[in-house]
Amino acid sequence: MRAMKSIVILISGRGSNMQAIIRAAAEEKWPVRIAAVISNRPLASGLQVAAEAGIPVVVVDHQEYANRDAFDAALSVAIDQFAPDLVLLAGFLRILTTEFVEHYRGRMLNIHPSLLPSFPGLATHRQALSAGVKVHGATVHFVTPDLDHGPIVAQAQVPVLDDDTEASLAARVLEQEHIIYPRAVRHFIEGRLRLENGRVVQDPARPV
Numbered sequence: 001m002r003a004m005k006s007i008v009i010l011i012s013g014r015g016s017n018m019q020a021i022i023r024a025a026a027e028e029k030w031p032v033r034i035a036a037v038i039s040n041r042p043l044a045s046g047l048q049v050a051a052e053a054g055i056p057v058v059v060v061d062h063q064e065y066a067n068r069d070a071f072d073a074a075l076s077v078a079i080d081q082f083a084p085d086l087v088l089l090a091g092f093l094r095i096l097t098t099e100f101v102e103h104y105r106g107r108m109l110n111i112h113p114s115l116l117p118s119f120p121g122l123a124t125h126r127q128a129l130s131a132g133v134k135v136h137g138a139t140v141h142f143v144t145p146d147l148d149h150g151p152i153v154a155q156a157q158v159p160v161l162d163d164d165t166e167a168s169l170a171a172r173v174l175e176q177e178h179i180i181y182p183r184a185v186r187h188f189i190e191g192r193l194r195l196e197n198g199r200v201v202q203d204p205a206r207p208v
Helices: 016-027 043-053 069-078 098-103 122-132 165-191
Strands: 005-011 034-037 057-059 084-089 108-112 135-142 152-159 193-196 199-202
Touching: 005 016, 005 043, 005 069, 005 165, 016 034, 016 043, 016 165, 034 069, 034 152, 043 057, 084 165, 084 193, 098 199, 108 122, 108 165, 122 135, 122 165, 135 165, 165 193
Parallel strands: 005 034, 005 084, 034 057, 084 108
Antiparallel strands: 108 135, 135 152, 193 199
16 A cells, blocks of 8 residues: 655645645545645635635745745745645745755646746746747646746647637646646656656656
């Protein structure tokens, strides 16, 4: 029997990717405990969703800290009380310090709404439409100090249609996020995904 793993999810808003992970973990019976959902925004609607699912919720309000270093230190304390095997960024809208990221190196994943390395940062769908690309998508990656440029775990593509708006393109990308992020998380907790010497190693041969 696989050992039970523990994860902590960080959100800033509604946490739709968080919800996809919670749902997949329950439906697919992952060997995992979602130990906590933590937000930097007290009014993040995803906190209520997590609480209703019976998951402990914590708020570390970034506005209560004088600078990024102080906030990240407090956030790390909040996370580490749950001793997670994996930390997930799920729409967590904060740029993290190098010290924080290094503390969780190899055990922190992020989902980004573009095909990295294209269109890092914010407003990715607007960037894609402005660039005139024919395909867009989403990327799951390990988090490193280089913003939105960590080692890539998985990607999913969607076509960019002639009549696309930011909203329509975002909606199709989000559907793919909800597929590839839970899959990557499951592979990690089952020991099928890891980071070695800065490179992603996946073992598809092990049974799901």
